[in-house]
Amino acid sequence: MMKKGLGGVLIFILVRVCFSMTPEDWVREGxxxxxxxxYRMAISEARNEKERAKLHKALGEVxxxxxxxxxAGKEYLKALTLDRRGFSESERFRMAIHLSWGGYLKEAIEELSEIVKNNPDHLEARIHRARCLSxxxxFKESLKEIETILKVSPASREALWIKANILRWRGNIDQAIAMYKDLLEAKEDFDxxxxxxxxxxxxxxxxxxxESFSLLKPVYPYQEKELKKLEEEVVRVTRGSLGGTYQFYKDSDENQLNRFSISGGGxxxxxxxxxxxxxTDARDEDRHHRSEELSFRxxxxxxxxxxVGGGGGVAQLHHKKADYSLTGSLFSTLDLFRGFIGGSLSRYVLVDTAQLIDSRIRVNEGGIFISQNLxxxxxxxxxxxxxxxSDRNHSHDVQCIPRYLxxxxNPRTSLGYRFRYLHFDKHPRSGYFDPKNFISHQALLSIDYEKDPFSIFLEPYIGYQSFKRYGERDRDFILGGSGVFRCRISRKIDGEVAVEGGNYALGATTGFNYFQLSFGLRIYF
Structure with missing residues (x-):
């Protein structure tokens, strides 16, 4: 009886202690x-909106x-919606910072803008507003805010750092590097x-x-996380690698292809x-041929x-007998303004179908290209x-792609338009798509989403194409797209799955409706 009585007393005491503990007590004890x-219980029992707002803010702090x-951002937004005027400027500023860290950039910018509107001399709010805008x-709004800050405080490291980041993101790499180095000469800083x-x-x-990476010394947990992410980039850019890919292709003319490739370098x-x-192993209803290609770059x-760069190689085609062809390439690119221009010369063999391997088509190609961030x-x-x-044919190919971000x-999303013009001199019936006056117009939607260790890129399109072939005019609406799923399996191993398909005539060498799927793996060492 005494044991049962003692147990009951202990339970009663524990219940009283638990119910007497305030949310703040639990926080102090960790x-x-x-x-x-x-806090959630207290919020449900709050007597009015003012009290509920304070509790939502306190919960956000937890x-x-x-x-x-x-x-935290969810709770702060509820608090500000219920009683914005009930919080001091410093409290709202702190909430805005944490809103931005939680990904609520639009809401953080709005709150910071309101603070700056009421107190134009609040330099810290202006700096974090510029950071959130970047x-x-x-970028334009952020740079405008930074110029305002620098007029008041010309030596503001935070403002200059944000400006350097913007220059880097915009592609003004040399200017960004110069600013970073100036700031580091004055004082070392991890970020x-x-x-x-x-x-x-x-x-x-x-x-x-x-050399710069070796000088990074993390102090805080978030810096250790960022350093690990940067280390992976350094490995991928500066080290050698070895990878393999398998590709499957099929089109509406019963062409089928299985392709295996291995590449490595350093x-x-x-x-x-x-x-x-x-x-390459290619087949159709009448043929089954293969090819091997070995090259360097x-x-x-x-x-x-x-x-500048170049390469060479050899292609071996197997049909009635083995046939060898030399391949090669030369190219150069020049950084110009906010992008680059370039040119290339190459020689290759068409081996995307059994008929093309049978036809032994060699191609000599020369071109120029330009890419700019306007x-x-x-x-x-x-x-x-x-x-x-090599079948006494030639073509002219023009492509223009403007994109708007x-x-x-995340997800980075852009809308684009692709114009393509392609014209062949003849129709030799060698197995490749050889139209006259081919014109296509496409609307492109590009979506790039990242969430470590995964990333997904999707690019669907819709449009219209017209061309003349064998004396007949063809007009079609086109629909299709591509997608790539990537995974960082480990610090030194990447995996990739890609899919593509549609009825765009230039999506495949043959001009037919097509589908292709590939799997790849790459190891860095």
Missing amino acids: KYQEAIKA FVLKGEFKE WAGR IRMGLTYALLKKGDRKGAQ WIDPVRIDLHFRH AYSKILEGFT TDELSFYGSYFYRDY LFSR
Whole structure:
């Protein structure tokens, strides 16, 4: 009886203690889950909106202590919606910072703008507003805010750092590097050196990037996380690699292809050298042929912003008997304005179907291309290629692709238009698509989503195409697209799955409706 009585007393005491504990008590003891439950109960029992707003803010602070900024942001938004005027300027500023860390950039910018409107001299609010605008891809607005800050505080490291980041993201790499270095000369800083290292990687300065990376010393947990992410980029850009890919292709003319490829390479400073082997097994209703291709490619940045490269190889085609062809390429690119221009010469063999292997078509190709970021949102790519075919045919190929960036944050989304003109001199019936006056117009939607360790890229299209072939005019609406799923399996291993298909005549060499699927794996060492 005494044991039962004692047990009951203990249970009663524990219940009283639990119910007498306030949410703040749970927080002080570091028992955040109990604090969250207690705050949610208090919110449900709140007498008015003012009290409920205070409790939502307090609950948000608990999530901040846990590092769960997304959840904290939800609570802060509820608090501000219920009673914005009930919070001091400093409280709203702190909430705005955590809103931005939780991904609520639009709401954070609105709150910071309201603070700056009422207190134009609030420099910290202006700085974080500029930072949020840059994170949101609103570079012009961010730079305008930064100029306002620098008029008041010309030596503001935070403002100059944000400006350097914007220059890097906009593609003004040299200017960004100069700003980062100036800031680091005055004082070492982890986040600024991170920006410099990324900029050096983007520029292709592998040695400089590695030296900068070696100087990074994380202090806080978030810095350790960012350093790990940067290390993976450094490995992928500066180390050698070995990879393999399998591709399956099928079209509406019963062409089917299975292709296996292996490639690997590395740096012998200052030259990058890659080796590539590809085996193709192609069949249709009447044929079954295969081919093997072995090639190498080398390139180097010989001057600031000027890259040249080339390669060579041999292709072996198996049909009635083995047949060999030499292949090769030369190319160069020059960094210009906010992009690049380039040109290339190449010789290759068409081996995408059994009929093409049977026809033994060699192609000599020469072309020029340009890519520019015209504004923060608008970009342009254009190209012209002339091709000479071994069956006494030739073609002119023009392509123009303007794109407009709709959303710079994750998922990065852009809307584009692709114009294509292709004209062949003859119709030799060798197995490749050889139209006269081919014209197509396509609307493109590009979506790029990342969530470590995964990334997904999708690009559906819809449009119209017309061409003349064998004396007949053909007009069609076209629909299709492509998608790529990538996974960082480990720090040194990447996996990839890609799919593509549609009825776009130039999507495949044959001009038929097509579908293709590929799997790839790459190891960095």
